[in-house]
Amino acid sequence: MTLERKIATVFTMSDEAWLCHANPWSGWTRFTTVLPLLILSIWSRVWLGWLSLIPIALAIFWAWLNPRIFPQPSSTKHWISQGVLGERVWLNRDLIPVPTYHQHVPNILSAVAAIGGILVIVGLVVLNIWLTVLGFTLVTLGKLWFVDRMVWLYNDMKDVNAEYQSWLY
Template identity: 50%
Template sequence: MSMDNATWRRHANPWSGWSRVATLPALALAIWSRVWLGWWALVPVVLVLLWTWLNPRLFPEPRNLDNWMSRGVMGERIWLARKREPIPAHHARMATLLNGLSALAMLPFAWGLWQLEIWPTVFGMTVSMLAKLWFVDRMVALRRLEEQGG
């Protein structure tokens, strides 16, 4: 997403992080809307994708980072920089596992959207979102570890 330091600080605003949680359900609804809108469904799909890009850039920097979502976002920065600054192996394993689970859950999600089947769509979306939120929680732990100097 080509986020610079200023964009990451803005994305650490809890409004940015929490509003972004709605992205996958919004994308599912936008894709599903092809049933009602036909090719016009591309409009809401493009709007959701635009929102995904704009979201970290729209909100002001938070006053502080003393909340779960802000710590999670800043922990994700630590995760993304792990090749330059190694992180503890158990954090790396768990983050990789959760990212893999989230990605794997996209298979029933995508299939359900393709076939217009509600249960695989909801199952895939739920598992993916829960794995992502668990990942964010692990990033909070990683951020706390950094704050403690470890």
């Protein structure tokens, strides 16, 4: 089982939730709000003390809720929609192999985002705004490039599997 599938399992991402997450409103609002809300919530411990656990919990809840509150899209031909579909293909790569040229770059981009995530955490612990912003930038750029690779992956794989093809409408 891939790490990505384990994470999807933790977030209880059903087939229906994945299709709802392919809605551009879900993809873009999750991408643009979850990490900034989480950063602000954690930083709020300076002002709120232990009460900051409330906005932190709300930000985590939003990350879970977001793929579920939007309807399935009327079309999955949007860039962000195909990025989400590509993520499904990527997490399924242990069952349906992806082409060799797609096997390494997503891992490198995930590592860039992970390094950014570490910088965000350190920045939040020591309350260093510049370290936090640098980390956020690395996470964002790594994730955007990753999503772009997932669009490419999905377009390369959609004709390999009938289920993958059925996601495009």
